[in-house]
Amino acid sequence: MFPSFQNPSPPRLRWVIQTLAGLLCLAQVQAWAQQPAPSAPAGHGAFLEVHRAKGRRQTADHSKFKILQGPFKEGDGPAVTRACLTCHTKAAEQVMATSHWTWNVADHGKDGFGKSTHLVNNYCISIIGGNTESCARCHIGYGFKDKTFDFTRQENVDCLVCHDTTGDYEKEKAGLPNPGVDLAAVAQKVGEPTNRNCGVCHFFGGGGDATKHGDLDDTILKAPRSEDVHMSRQGAGMECVDCHVSDGHRIAGPNYVVPADRREQAKYPGEAASRMSCTACHSDSPHKSYILNRHYQKVACQTCHIPAFARGELPTNLYWDWETAGRLKNGRPYQEEDAKGFEGYNSIHGEMVWDRNVKPTYLWYNGNLAFVRLTDSIQVPADGKVVLNPAEGSYADPNAKIWPFKLHDGRQPFDTVLNRFVAPYTAGPKGSGAYWGDWNWEVAIRKGMETAGLPYSGKYGFVKTTMLWPITHMVAPKEQALSCLECHRRNGRLQGVSGFYLPGRDRGRGVDFIGLGLILVTGLGVLVHGLMRYFHGHF
Structure with missing residues (x-):
């Protein structure tokens, strides 16, 4: 770690010093670039080539199985699952052991981590205040309306949402199939999950396409190589499951308390490196320049190779102000566009800010995020903004790297007496007490907290919050990677990253x-x- 110093030099002298120092640095970089890079570990780059050579040929034509030919009653998804289980006898049991099913990290108990727990966010806030039926459109089950849902019934597992290859399958509230879907036609054409299957839920997190993540949206399905070199059909043509590999339906990736295998440790037998890590295909020395390869020790690959997120046709949400929600015109909710043509105001959401081609915020990150729950007491810091999931890591942390993030700001309700966040009931009809039906925060919060089984003092206010979303998709072509001067200068991209001496900045x-x-x-x-x-x- 190097200390920071103030520069007392006059501006003209400082310019001379910086210019000469820069020339010396460039000369040194050029010399280093001529040095051969260390050889890549054996096996690290072989995965993608082998996978592409094998292709994705199915071992069975499901249209030949009489049990899948139906007919199935309209909307009777469980009947399809029962048919699937006649051959795939362990599939539902495996699915039911995953967080995709429980919406809870299983080994952390009732008050664990997941959508069905006391976790809070600054998008839709929480599902446990009565919003489960609406949010469960993205659950891999059938009939998840409230806490009475039976998580032990295997026929409640939705096989089709992940394995549909027709593009015609659609889920509605409580995760039930759209009544208009021909279940037999879909069941006979199941296959390995594609980007479309994953995107049905993961593109639309936060209630709309591109809303939440910033680096995942529907445009990836038809993206040019310039938007995402990995998933674009003009690029590598990769599927989500190429990196998010599975073992018994347990899919690799972050689950709140376990890092997303972003380091190099292998997760499954036969892997030279975790496919969550760039090194699995590119090695830890992908550049011809020795000095660039050394950056890998403290700088994530994503930092240089994802210069901006929301680089497709769609903007991502950057700000959501619940306090301003509820304005009506002639007694009815309304929407207004901002100067860029994006959603500037919506009665059910409040004031919002959206944008495209957004520069990330950079933070030290060791793969772990902390999380605030509805049961936690909160302390409002000096800047008045509560961070809901602060990143862990520092320069001194051997596992930490500088990582790009999307920061999502908002204002959301909290209990001003108990100093806890609240889970309002939002999605419901008029007369139900839901905010979008009756436009009354007091009623919606009280109803939501009663449903969640949590205490509420009866006094509420609004507080500023921030959430962090690690950016790892929408990798740009190498020609668009950040130049040295994007970071190695005053007021550059890394101006806010502290704890070390950065040449050109400090x-x-x-x-x-x-x-x-x-x-x-x-x-x-x-x-x-x-x-x-x-x-x-x-x-």
């Missing part, structure tokens, strides 16, 4: 003194040399 009195001394000595040497040549030629 200044030191000692360094400036030495640099000035070298300049003076060099100038004196040139002057003496010139005088000697002059007098030698004339005498």
